[in-house]
Amino acid sequence: MTDDFYDELAPLYHLIYPDWNESIGLQGGKLSRLIEAEWPGQGARRKVLDVSCGIGTQALGLAAQGHDVTASDLSPREIERARSEAGARGLDIAFAVCDMREAHTHHGGGFDIVMSCDNSMPHLQTDDDLLTAFRQMTACLRPGGGCVVSVRDYASEARGTNIVKHYGARVENGLRHVLFQVWDFDDDGRGAHYDLGFFFVTEDLATQAVHTRVMRSRYYAISTARLCEFMREAGLQDVRRIDDAFFQPVLVGTRAAS
Template sequence: MAAFSVRDFYDGLAPDYHLIFRDWDASMARQAAVLDELFRRHPGPGSRRVLDCSCGIGTQAIGLALAGHKVVGSDLSPVAAGRASAEAADRGISLPVAAADMRLLPFASSGFDVVVCADNALPHLLSAQDVRAALLEMRRVLRDEGLLVLTVRAYDEDRRTRPVSAPPQVSDTPEGRVITFQLWNWHTDGERYDVEHFQIHPAADTWEVRVRRTTYWALTRRQVTALVAEAGFTDITWHTPDSTGFYQPVLTARHVRAEP
C-alpha cells in the first residue's frame, strides 16, 4: 500500500504546528487538565511518570509537565521532538525527548505509570499488524496496573460519509492570519485516506501556501477497542468529548500483568 512518509509530514509541519491552534498555550493547559483528571481516576491523585509516545511539538507533554507530572516524550519526527524539548525549556521545565517509532520504543520495560498516544497519532499506522506492534510496545513500557491513554478521531461517521475536507482553522500571528485546512482523498478500501494539509501564510502583499501530505487509517471505535484488547489491556473505557471537554474521544485502559 503506497503511503506518504509520516516522518516527512511532521518534520515539515513542526515549525508551524502551533498555528493549528488559536492559542497553543491555552490549548496545552486545557488538554493537560482533562488528561490529569483521567490520571487521577487510576488509581488516585499524585504525580505520574508519563511517556508521551507521539509527543509532536509537546502539546500534551508540556502541559502535563507543567501540571507536575514527570514526562518523557518520543516522536517519529526528530524535528518535532526537538522543538518540544526547546518549547519546554522556554517555559522553565525539562522535557527529555527521543526520536523513536512507537512500534519500537527505546525505553526499559515497566518504566512508566502512564503512556499517552494523542492527537490521532495511532491511525498513522496503516495495518493491524503495525497497530498491534505499537500497542504491545506501549504495554511493555507500562508498569503493572499502568494506564494507557489514546485519543483518536471519531471515525465511525466519517467511514460512512467519506468527507472530502475538514473545516478551516484560523490563527492570528504578528504577520497576519494563518489559515489551515485539509483535503481528504479516500482509498478504494473505504478505510484509509490521504490528507493534503494546507497552510496559507501572509507574505508581504501576497500569500505563501505550504502543503504537506500524509495518510491515515480511519479506525472505528470497535476496531480500536478490539486491537487494544488483543494487545492485552483490560478495563477499556471510552470517554466522549461531551464528558471530558477533550476535542477527541479518549480511550483509557489498564495493563495488568499475568500471574506467574
C-alpha cells in the same frame, strides 16, 4: 511519509490551535483529571510516557501539572521544537526520537501511564503495526498502569473525496495563515484509508504577497471499537471508550496488576 509530514509541519504546528498556549494548559488539565479518575490513589505525580508527542502539546501540559514526563516522536524536527518549548517554559522533560512501534525497546518499562493523543495511532497503516504499537506500549507500563489513547471518531466521519476540513485563520507576526485539510478516501471514497493534504495559505498583511504550502500524509480511518480490540489483544484489561473527557474520544486500558 509520516515523519516527513511532521518535519515540515513542526514550525507551523501551533497554528492548528486558535491559542496553542491555552490548549496546552487545557489539555494537560483534562488529561491529568482523567488519569486521576481512572487510576486513583497513585499520588499527584505520575511517571508518564507520551509515545507520539509531536511538538509537545500534551507532554508540556502534563509536565506543567507536575507529572514526570518522558516523550518521544518519529519526527526529529518536532522533537527539536518540543525540547525548545519545554526549555522556554522551565519544564524538565526527557525527549527522544522514537517510533511508537519500538516504544518499550527504546524507553523500557515502569511507567504509570503511557499515552498517544490527538489521532496519532491512525498513522499506522496496518492492523499488524497497530497491534505491535499497543504491545510495546503495554510493555512500557508497570503492573496496574494505564494506557490512554485519543483518536478521531471515524465512524461519524463521511467517506468520499475532496472532503474539506477547515481550521480557520490565524494572525501572527504580520502574517495571516488560513488552514484547511483535504481528505480523499480510497476505493472511490469508500475505503478505510485516506490521503490528506494539509494546506497553509499565508498572506503578508503588509505586502499582500501570498504563499501556499501543503503537507501530505495518509491515515487509517479505523474505528474506536477495532482499536479497543487491539488493546485487549495486547494485554490491556478494562478497555473502554470515554467520551466528553477530552476534545476527542479517549480509549483507556489497564495492565494487569500481576
